[in-house]
Amino acid sequence: MWFCVRGRRKNRKQSRLPSRARGLFDCSCVLQIEEEMSGIQEALKTIRNSIPKSVRLVAVSKTKPASAVLAAYDAGQRVFGENYVQELVDKAPVLPKDIQWHFIGHLQSNKAKSIVEIPNLQCVESVDREKVADALQKACEKANRPLLDVMIQVNTSGEDTKSGCDPSHAENLVRHVLDTCPALRVKGLMTIGSPNPSPPNRDFELLRTLRNQCQVTFAGRVCDLELSMGMSHDFVLAIENGSTNVRVGSSIFGNRVYTESSNTSSSDSDHFSSNVPAN
Ligand SMILES: *Cc1c(COP(=O)(O)O)cnc(C)c1O
Numbered sequence: 355m356w357f358c359v360r361g362r363r364k365n366r367k368q369s370r371l372p373s374r375a376r377g378l379f380d381c382s383c384v385l386q387i388e389e390e391m392s393g394i395q396e397a398l399k400t401i402r403n404s405i406p407k408s409v410r411l412v413a414v415s416k417t418k419p420a421s422a423v424l425a426a427y428d429a430g431q432r433v434f435g436e437n438y439v440q441e442l443v444d445k446a447p448v449l450p451k452d453i454q455w456h457f458i459g460h461l462q463s464n465k466a467k468s469i470v471e472i473p474n475l476q477c478v479e480s481v482d483r484e485k486v487a488d489a490l491q492k493a494c495e496k497a498n499r500p501l502l503d504v505m506i507q508v509n510t511s512g513e514d515t516k517s518g519c520d521p522s523h524a525e526n527l528v529r530h531v532l533d534t535c536p537a538l539r540v541k542g543l544m545t546i547g548s549p550n551p552s553p554p555n556r557d558f559e560l561l562r563t564l565r566n567q568c569q570v571t572f573a574g575r576v577c578d579l580e581l582s583m584g585m586s587h588d589f590v591l592a593i594e595n596g597s598t599n600v601r602v603g604s605s606i607f608g609n610r611v612y613t614e615s616s617n618t619s620s621s622d623s624d625h626f627s628s629n630v631p632a633n
Pocket of ligand 1 (some may be wrong): 601
């Protein structure tokens, strides 16, 4: 929210200040940045206090600068999520190496190599087809890196705009990774779900059912499979439905502002930005 405030304030200042007052303006910019950083830390603390310790909080920093990531890092956050390959490739090298990066966006198989080369990429949550799993496997072999955690992304809401495999295909995709991708470790299932869930949330329930089925089908071959579900607007409900991994962006970092130059190197569109005004 403070990002909106900042945007407005800045414009007003810019139009009011004569150029000789530039020095003053720069000074107030510094103050605004400090305000933003403490805003991020406050928001993070509030969210952390509202989720159980057993649930992993992935702080989704897409479109936000490295300084914002650092503010959260300084407040103890270590797991961050990114949506766009180029953004992750740019940010990871300039940020602390003990950050655990989760890639949560649509992945084109020809981009697998660029993210796998990031040593502290911990998990790709968005594996939604065999081709992507194969590309990650191949890239991991080449990069000679430790096992890469992956989650199978399932399109539980059936919306055309959402990525993810068809629910009926999830088990096959898990089997494919287990049988043919030894450099990958199946960590769980991930979903986005419909933007306006009201309890009971069928998308979350569906993902949990699929997880339970996989746990039986692949008993002994998988560990306790996780559920990655829940974002800013629905993480509380997701946790009630058994989520072990919530991906929270705007509630921590403020609303995202998209400019024409901001990302995206791939053909991804951010279908979440359109969810925000809908609420
Ligand atoms: C952007 C994004 C999020 C975070 O969304 P917020 O509503 O900002 O919390 C979570 N998951 C995925 C896959 C995303 O792309």
